[in-house]
Amino acid sequence: xxxxxxxxxxxxxxxxxxxxxxxxxxxxxxxxxxxxxxxxxxxxxxxxxxxxxxxxxxxxxxxxxxxxxxxxxxxxxxxxxxxxxxxxxxxxxxxxxxxxxxxxxxxxxxxxxxxxxxxxxxxxxxxxxxxxxxxxxxxxxxxxxxxxxxxxxxxxxxxxxxxxxxxxxxxxxxxxxxxxxxxxxxxxxxxxxxxx
Ligand SMILES: [Zn+2]
Numbered sequence: 547x548x549x550x551x552x553x554x555x556x557x558x559x560x561x562x563x564x565x566x567x568x569x570x571x572x573x574x575x576x577x578x579x580x581x582x583x584x585x586x587x588x589x590x591x592x593x594x595x596x597x598x599x600x601x602x603x604x605x606x607x608x609x610x611x612x613x614x615x616x617x618x619x620x621x622x623x624x625x626x627x628x629x630x631x632x633x634x635x636x637x638x639x640x641x642x643x644x645x646x647x648x649x650x651x652x653x654x655x656x657x658x659x660x661x662x663x664x665x666x667x668x669x670x671x672x673x674x675x676x677x678x679x680x681x682x683x684x685x686x687x688x689x690x691x692x693x694x695x696x697x698x699x700x701x702x703x704x705x706x707x708x709x710x711x712x713x714x715x716x717x718x719x720x721x722x723x724x725x726x727x728x729x730x731x732x733x734x735x736x737x738x739x740x741x742x
Pocket of ligand 1: 691692693694695696721722723724725
């Protein structure tokens with residue numbers, strides 16, 4: 547009788563483990579399918595967009611407020627390409643097109659850099675906000691401030707470093723008239739305020 551009970555208990559445990567295993571495999575399979583679908587949709591969105599040319603134009607972006615600034619930034623595609631290769635050392639094969647640099651690389655490789663006209667990244671690439679901010683940090687690009695209607699080379703912009711205060715921190719670029727061009731490079735500073 548005890549043996550029978552042990553056998554039943556064993557069978558129940560094995561069945562439960564089997565169900566958990568099947569469920570886990572099923573979840574993994576579904577996640578894989580979702581990722582594959584996402585990859586294909588992103589690829590179609592990028593390859594069916596207007597092609598990348600030798601000059602890229604984006605709207606300036608404020609990452610702290612998640613909105614555009616009143617500025618337009620232009621940079622040579624070659625400069626962006628070199629930046630991605632140097633900073634991210636990416637090879638597109640097998641990449642899931644999740645990160646901004648992967649997507650930008652895919653768009654650039656599907657374009658024609660000999661075309662001199664200006665191109666704007668497809669919606670799925672947004673304002674290339676992280677990459678654009680990084681290029682400004684490297685003093686690359688030309689900026690037009692829509693508020694003071696003036697053009698600036700990247701090295702003519704005023705740079706405000708991270709404040710280092712507790713919470714989210716950003717560094718930023720401003721035109722000489724004090725208009726925000728780009729805010730990014732997000733980092734968080736942890737700590738506690740002194741109570742007085
Ligand atoms: Zn301005």
